[in-house]
Amino acid sequence: MGQENRTSISEFILLGLSEQPDQQRLLFGLFLTMYLITVVGNLLIILAIGSDSHLQSPMYFFLANLSFADICFTSASIPKMLVNIETQHQTISYVGCITQLYFLLALGGLDNLLLAAMAYDRYVAICRPLHYATTMSPQNCVLIMSMCWALTNIPALTHSILLAHLFFCTQHAIPHFYCDISALLKLACSDTHLNELMVIILGAIFLTVPLALIILSYACITSAVLGFSSPEGRWKAFSTCGSHLTVVLLFYGSLMGVYLFPSSSDSVRRDSATSVLYIVVTPMLNPFIYSLRNRDMKGALRRLLGKSHLIPLAMLLPFFSLGTNAQC
Structure with missing residues (x-):
């Protein structure tokens, strides 16, 4: 395409989930509620793990990092969406869009790697219990965590840098509430073959390899x-993996719904709804999934919320106290 048909744009338009004013007010309230639940729920998990001596184990160390990643992941997109709805200004700057994409890819990839690390922790605990203390030592856990943080930047940086070198057409409306890489590639006027190739290669490595390990x-x-x-031994062993398996199925199910199924002009709303499941609902449900069947976690949350300076948060305790008393 000739240079005269290219343009250097300064912003994109995020079309969001609905263009109807009455629906937008409903969406604002709904997403604000889900975002607050996500932040508070995951923050409680982090505080409970950090303050309770009974939860100082590799499994809870990875869980605390997963909760932190979930808070940051939703914060990379939902606040901007809420501001757009409130101000009725749907634009996002070019730099802001690339930055948002980077954090979504990096933090989503971190979730992916952390789930693999947690599966490995369960494997060592059940299949090699005599070697658990050595294999999952504090030093090794920090090393695994550091590798997860480092590796997740590879696809995020690669896609962000490649996108920054593209020219975009005058049509710059993104049919999502966040900057999605597939939508951005469709808007580009310049050659995107390298970008699409890297999506396939890096997706195959950083998605299928952790899933295969799980x-x-x-x-x-x-x-x-x-x-x-x-x-009884079989049931106890399986019950220690129940919460993690539930999160794995929810995470990969929603992820595949967003990126693996072919999209078309008729499926924009379906894709947006699936994105909500991946970006908003999954991080919101993770604290509940990990606390509902975990007696130690529920006990830690009760002790945490029982402190005088956290009394206002105690109203959330019933949500974390539902379910059975089975060990997780």
């Missing part, structure tokens, strides 16, 4: 647990 870990766990002679 599947392999649980295949080994299942094989080991089925060899237990005691039904």
Whole structure:
């Protein structure tokens, strides 16, 4: 395409989930509520793990980092969406869009790697219990966590840098409430073959490899647990993985719904709804999933919320106290 048909734009338009004024007020209230629940719920998980001596283990160390990543992940898109609805100004600057994309990719990738690290932790705990203290030592946990933080920047930086070199057409409306990489590539006037190739390559590496490790870990766990002679032992072993498996299914199910199914002009609303599940609902549900069936976590939350300076937060305690008393 000739240079005369290219333009250097300064902003994009985020069309959001609805253009109807009455629906936008409803969406504002709904998303503000979900965002606050996400932040408060995950913050409570972090505070409970950091303040309770009973939760000083590798599993809870990774869970605290997952909660922190979820807070940052939703904060990269939802506040901007709420501001756009409130001000009726749907634009986002070019730099702001690329920056938002970077953080969404980096933090979403961090969730992905953390789920793999947590699956490995469960594998060592169940399949190699005698080596657990050595394999999952504090030094090794910090090393694994540091690798997750470092590796997740590779695809995020790659896509952000490549996008920054593209020219965009005069049409700059993004049919989402956030800057989505596939939508941005469709708006580009310059050649996007390298971008699309890197989406495939990096997606295959940073999505399928952690997922394969999770599947392999649980295949080994299942094989080991089925060899237990005691039904109680089998149930206890499986129950320690229930919450993590639920989060894995929710995370990858919503992720695949956003990026693996082909989209078309008729499926824009469907894609946006699936994005809500991935960006908003999953991070909001994670604290509840990890606390509902975890007796130690519920006890830590009760002690945390029982402190005088956290009394206002105690109203959330019933939500974290539902469910059974099974160990997780």
